[in-house]
Amino acid sequence: MRKLRSTAKLVIAAVTIAALAGLSGCSKSTKPKQVRYNLYISASGYRGPEHSLHFDQFYVYDADSLTLRDSIPLPYMATELEVSPDGRWLYAQCNRQASAPGGLYKIDALTKEIAWSIPEDIGSITLLDDGKLLVLRLQAETDLIDAATGDVISTLPSDVNVLKGPVSGTKVAAVTPDSTPGWYRDTAVAVYDVKSGEVHGLYVPRLASGQALSAIFTARLHPDGKRVMVIGWYAGSAYSWFMVGDVETGKTLLRHRLDRAGGEIAVSEDGALAVASDPGDALTGVAGQQVLFFDLTKMELLKTLAGPVPLPKQVRFLPGDRKMAIAMMVGMGTAPFCIVDRTTLSVENTIQLPDSEPVIGALGVGPRPE
Numbered sequence: 001m002r003k004l005r006s007t008a009k010l011v012i013a014a015v016t017i018a019a020l021a022g023l024s025g026c027s028k029s030t031k032p033k034q035v036r037y038n039l040y041i042s043a044s045g046y047r048g049p050e051h052s053l054h055f056d057q058f059y060v061y062d063a064d065s066l067t068l069r070d071s072i073p074l075p076y077m078a079t080e081l082e083v084s085p086d087g088r089w090l091y092a093q094c095n096r097q098a099s100a101p102g103g104l105y106k107i108d109a110l111t112k113e114i115a116w117s118i119p120e121d122i123g124s125i126t127l128l129d130d131g132k133l134l135v136l137r138l139q140a141e142t143d144l145i146d147a148a149t150g151d152v153i154s155t156l157p158s159d160v161n162v163l164k165g166p167v168s169g170t171k172v173a174a175v176t177p178d179s180t181p182g183w184y185r186d187t188a189v190a191v192y193d194v195k196s197g198e199v200h201g202l203y204v205p206r207l208a209s210g211q212a213l214s215a216i217f218t219a220r221l222h223p224d225g226k227r228v229m230v231i232g233w234y235a236g237s238a239y240s241w242f243m244v245g246d247v248e249t250g251k252t253l254l255r256h257r258l259d260r261a262g263g264e265i266a267v268s269e270d271g272a273l274a275v276a277s278d279p280g281d282a283l284t285g286v287a288g289q290q291v292l293f294f295d296l297t298k299m300e301l302l303k304t305l306a307g308p309v310p311l312p313k314q315v316r317f318l319p320g321d322r323k324m325a326i327a328m329m330v331g332m333g334t335a336p337f338c339i340v341d342r343t344t345l346s347v348e349n350t351i352q353l354p355d356s357e358p359v360i361g362a363l364g365v366g367p368r369p370e
Contacts, residue, residue, distance in 0.1 A: 036368040037063035037319045038109070040090065041327060041337055042078035045358035058090070059353055063318050063365055066339065066349055072112050075105060077359065082127035082134070083366030084147070085167060089115070090364070091134060091147070093125050104136065106150060110369040116150035126163050128194060129170050135163045135194055144194050160192060164265075165221035170195040173219040173228040187216050189228045191247050201247025205230050208255065213241065218264055222296070223271040231258065231265060231276060242276045242292065244299065254299045256292065266315040266324070272297050273342065275315045275324060291315065291326060293345050303345045314363040323348065327363040337363065 039061040047053050056077050060070040076094040083090055090107040103119040123137035127147065134145040135156075142156040142163065156163075165172035174192035191200040205213045213232035217240075220229050226248055233240045242265075244254040256276075263277030274294040290306040314327045318339075327337045337360070339349040 035319075037365055038069070038087065038368050039063045039066075039316075039318070039325055040072075040081060040083065040362075040364040040366075041353070042074060042081065042092070042361040042363075043353055043355070043358035044077040044361065045355050047355050055355070056094075058092075061351070066351060068354065072107065072109070074107075075114075075117075076102065078362045080125055081362035081364035082125055082167075083109075083364045084127070084131040085366070086131070086369070087367030088369045089131070089147070090366075091125055091127060092362070093122050095361070104134075106147075109366075118145075118150060123161075124163070126165065126172060127167050128165060128172070130168055133170065133194065135172065137161055137163065156194065156197075162216060162219045163192070163194070164219060166223050169225070171200070171221060171225055173221040173230070174199075175216045175219050175230075187213055187232065189216065189219055189230055189245065189247070191221060191225060191228070201226070201250075203228055203245035203247045203250055203252075205232055205241070205243045205245060206252060207234060207237075207241070213243075220265045220267060222267060223269065227253065227296075229265045229267065229274055229276075231263065240278075242294075244274070244294070244296065254294060254296075256294070256301055258292075264314055266317060267296070268317050268321045268342075270321055273302075273321075277315055277326070291340075305340065305345065305347070316363050316365050318365055325363060325365065327360050 040058045042058050044056045047055060056074040058072040058074060059068060060072060061067065062069050074092060074094060078092040078094050080093040081090060088109055090109050092105045092107060094105060095102050102121050103117050104122055104125060105117045106115040108115055120138055126135040128135060132147055134147045136143045136145055141158060142160055144153045144156060146153055159176045160174045162175040163172040171191050171193050174190050176188055176190065189203045211234060214235040216230050216232040218231040222229065227244055227246055229244050231240060231242050240258040240260055242256045242258055243252055245252050258278045260278060266275045274296050276292045278290050278292060290304050292304050293302040295302050316325045318325060322342050324340045324342065325337055326340060337351050338347050340346065341348045
């Protein structure tokens, strides 16, 4: 009987040791793999002898080291880019050309092949539902697209436009004209669910004097789903405005004057920092050409960055929210994009593309596909 007990103890000890070894092995095998990120910037230009060879492509940079890794050819110049959450797919909105219409192209970031395309003149694109859905703003309508196949799922109401929101959800900031009578109708911003069609809340951006903006060019939903950020214009003013509003209360939380409305809005993943680009107008000499950083906790302007950021066009937060990439409209011999540190809100690096004076179109960031 003692022998049996002793044997049982040995077996239990052996099983325990094996289990611990297994757990140890599991801990090693399940160690999270470091994810590397790519920074994509589209450009169009000429290279070769006497600049005779035309090119349209994405430059692919390592988001950490900012070294040029690769390039991906494009059918035409891309003016807007959405990257799937896993980094495998690039959704490039390309410019209309003289011989062919513009269109949306789904490109495999690994093989560089085109998976599908939609030959339509597209106003804007928004990737939603963790990369499963695309919202396309066309000239006459807004379509909800299956990102996997490119098929149209549904057509949204005709008066719903300027749709931007977090990629993780299905809600966006939707701009619709209000029924308020007057010379200019109030332009209302609501939270719109592209899947269910439900509308949540309403916000009308107004000047301090009470007049509503005449047109809204850019609107983005905050990650909390309750606040919207807009850039719009009032017909009686020479300026444009950046505003933050609460769709539940209808109140304006922040209001700041801009020189032009051609820029865009970016917001950090934690929702604490908003960035508005104000490109100004180089042709007419209008001021601007600056990037503005706003604290969305205190609702105040933190800093205006000008000078080393000529003609800012697009802003993307890099992984971890610690840095931002800002693309310019045209190289013109200057750095076509720069990296800004979030802590100091100062330019950390400026990057010159290999080709001279390319026209810059779109900026995107995503995990490196494998």
